[in-house]
Amino acid sequence: MLNKNPKNYMHVENLQAPAFLAKSLSDENRLRILLCISHKKKSVSAIVEELQLSQPLISHHLKELKRSLLVTVERNGPFIYYELADKRIIDILRDLNDFAMNLLARRKTF
Amino acid sequence: MLNKNPKNYMHVENLQAPAFLAKSLSDENRLRILLCISHKKKSVSAIVEELQLSQPLISHHLKELKRSLLVTVERNGPFIYYELADKRIIDILRDLNDFAMNLLARRKTF
DNA sequence: TAAGCATATAAATGATAATTTATATGCTTA
DNA sequence: TAAGCATATAAATTATCATTTATATGCTTA
Numbered sequence: 545m546l547n548k549n550p551k552n553y554m555h556v557e558n559l560q561a562p563a564f565l566a567k568s569l570s571d572e573n574r575l576r577i578l579l580c581i582s583h584k585k586k587s588v589s590a591i592v593e594e595l596q597l598s599q600p601l602i603s604h605h606l607k608e609l610k611r612s613l614l615v616t617v618e619r620n621g622p623f624i625y626y627e628l629a630d631k632r633i634i635d636i637l638r639d640l641n642d643f644a645m646n647l648l649a650r651r652k653t654f
Numbered sequence: 655m656l657n658k659n660p661k662n663y664m665h666v667e668n669l670q671a672p673a674f675l676a677k678s679l680s681d682e683n684r685l686r687i688l689l690c691i692s693h694k695k696k697s698v699s700a701i702v703e704e705l706q707l708s709q710p711l712i713s714h715h716l717k718e719l720k721r722s723l724l725v726t727v728e729r730n731g732p733f734i735y736y737e738l739a740d741k742r743i744i745d746i747l748r749d750l751n752d753f754a755m756n757l758l759a760r761r762k763t764f
Numbered sequence: 765t766a767a768g769c770a771t772a773t774a775a776a777t778g779a780t781a782a783t784t785t786a787t788a789t790g791c792t793t794a
Numbered sequence: 795t796a797a798g799c800a801t802a803t804a805a806a807t808t809a810t811c812a813t814t815t816a817t818a819t820g821c822t823t824a
Contacts, residue, residue, distance in 0.1 A: 554751050559685040561754035562747060566679035571782075575669040575676075588801060601783060603802055608781095613757040622791045622800050629757070636753055637672060639746055641664050644671035647723040647740065681812075698771060711813060713772055718811095732770050732821045 568612040573597060574605045575637060577626075578614065582634050585618065585627035678722040683707060684715045685747060687736075688724065692744050695728065695737035 554562075569575060576595050580586065588606065592599050606626055609615045614633055618625045628634070664672075679685060686705050690696065698716065702709050716736055719725045724743055728735045738744070 554689065554748060559682050559689070559751070561758060562750035563680055563682040563685055565750050565754040565757075566676045567781095570673055570677035570680045572669050572673040573782085575673055579664065579669070589799095598784075599801070600785080600803085604782080607802085613761060619791090624801060630753075632753065636746075636749055638664060639749060640672035640675050641669070643740070643742065643746055644675040647675075648671060651723060683812085699769095708814075709771070710773085710815080714812080717772085729771095729821090734771060 565612065568609065568614060569637065569640065571605070573601070574609060577602070577605055577609065578628065578633060578637065581615070581626055581628060582631065585625040587623040587625055589623070591626070675722065678719060678724060679747065679750065681715070683711070684719060687712070687715055687719065688738065688743060688747065691725070691736055691738060692741065695735040697733040697735055699733070701736070 573595070577591060580591055580594055586594075588599065588602060591606075592602050595602065606615065606617075609626075610617060614629055615626045616629050618627065683705070687701060690701055690704055696704075698709065698712060701716075702712050705712065716725065716727075719736075720727060724739055725736045726739050728737065
């Protein structure tokens with residue numbers, strides 16, 4: 545768990561923030577981008593090359609990830625580098641993956 | 655973290671499962687439903703009453719949550735009870751909430 | 765078996781979002 | 795300053811999804 549003594553309590557009334565975050569994580573291509581830059585900042589063209597997706601599509605998703613505050617941007621000459629704003633997003637991604645795989649495995653077993 | 659020695663490794667190629675799970679968690683009303691049944695199974699009408707949403711909308715979201723394997727169903731007479739399939743989804747929800755609130759707080763600070 | 769409640773389902777609608785295609789912007793170098 | 799590369803943006807298209815409205819199904823009880 546990220547937080548054993550959470551400072552932010554969840555209320556049935558206000559779940560906008562986690563829902564918004566989950567929406568950012570709900571697209572497979574965006575998850576691939578997050579993993580792709582998880583160890584070091586990378587330029588758009590490097591990401592395009594690695595993930596084999598079109599440049600406008602990558603740019604679109606990067607814009608979305610920036611809007612959700614998940615990545616930060618930095619220009620260096622003609623290149624623009626994207627970097628994780630907080631690497632703990634990878635832990636969350638791993639938790640989602642483990643939990644989802646677990647659900648699927650159980651469905652197959654029982 | 656859910657898993658310090660994860661059995662399921664993440665690959666940039668296959669992130670369908672976590673993306674699908676995140677999509678289930680990306681709607682505020684579905685999160686409200688999950689929290690609403692987090693302590694005990696509840697009937698559809700009980701959920702409708704608590705969350706003040708229309709019955710067809712609640713049924714629709716419950717169907718979606720069932721499809722994602724997040725809830726299980728049980729009929730008792732005329733009532734149909736929904737229950738969390740795995741309560742650890744609440745930990746994940748809390749992590750999402752904490753992380754999201756953290757991002758927002760930082761944006762306001764810096 | 766008719767009536768009534770609990771829930772599901774179907775159809776229609778409106779909104780949002782992913783992707784593609786085309787074009788613009790901005791930096792660098794000759 | 796023209797040419798070229800890196801990236802962003804805009805427009806068009808298609809797909810997905812939340813919500814509403816209307817209706818059907820299934821259980822129970824009189």
